[in-house]
Every structure is written in C-alpha cells, then in structure tokens.
Amino acid sequence: MDEIEKKLLRKFYRHKVWRTHHWREDTLIKGFPSHLRYRVKLAAEELRRKGYLIRFPTGHGIQWYANIEKLKEIETLMSNNDTLNE
Numbered sequence: 001m002d003e004i005e006k007k008l009l010r011k012f013y014r015h016k017v018w019r020t021h022h023w024r025e026d027t028l029i030k031g032f033p034s035h036l037r038y039r040v041k042l043a044a045e046e047l048r049r050k051g052y053l054i055r056f057p058t059g060h061g062i063q064w065y066a067n068i069e070k071l072k073e074i075e076t077l078m079s080n081n082d083t084l085n086e
Contacts, residue, residue: 001077004036004043009052012066013074022056022065 001009008028017023028044029037044064047053052070056063066074 002043004032004039005047006077007032008040008043009047009066009074010078012053012064013078017065018068018071019065022063024060025062025064028064 011017011031015021025041029040032040044053044055048055052067052074054065054067
C-alpha cells in the first residue's frame with residue numbers, strides 16, 4: 001500500500017466515514033497538495049478495488065465511504081504502521 005492510500009484510508013478512519021456517513025468525490029482530495037489530486041483519485045480507486053472503500057452514485061454525484069466489514073483490518077493496519085499515526 002503506498003503512502004497516499006495509507007493517508008486516504010486514515011482520513012476515512014479518523015472522520016468515521018462508514019456507511020451512513022459518506023463523502024462526495026471532491027472531498028477526497030481535500031488536504032492533499034493540488035499536484036497530487038489525480039494520484040489521490042487513483043489511490044481511492046485502488047482502495048475500492050481492494051475492498052477498503054465503497055463508491056456509489058447519487059443525484060449529487062459520486063459518494064465514497066469506508067467498508068465497515070474491513071474495520072478490524074483497517075484498525076490493525078493503523079496500529080501496525082507508524083507512518084499512519086503521524
């Protein structure tokens with residue numbers, strides 16, 4: 001898992017973005033430098049492919065939330081990786 005994926009996953013975890021709480025796609029890139037926006041979107045797609053994030057369309061655009069079924073795995077990843085706790 002690369003650094004952008006880790007930071008993005010930590011952002012979802014820290015803000016408790018699970019199922020009933022979700023973010024619009026443009027919220028994903030907030031907090032990242034403007035030159036990394038494309039890579040953040042690619043990282044979100046990769047996390048979706050791995051099952052950590054879920055993407056769904058709404059009338060307001062694409063929404064994202066973290067997969068609650070992967071919560072224990074995400075917590076383990078957070079506790080085992082010092083770079084996520086910075």
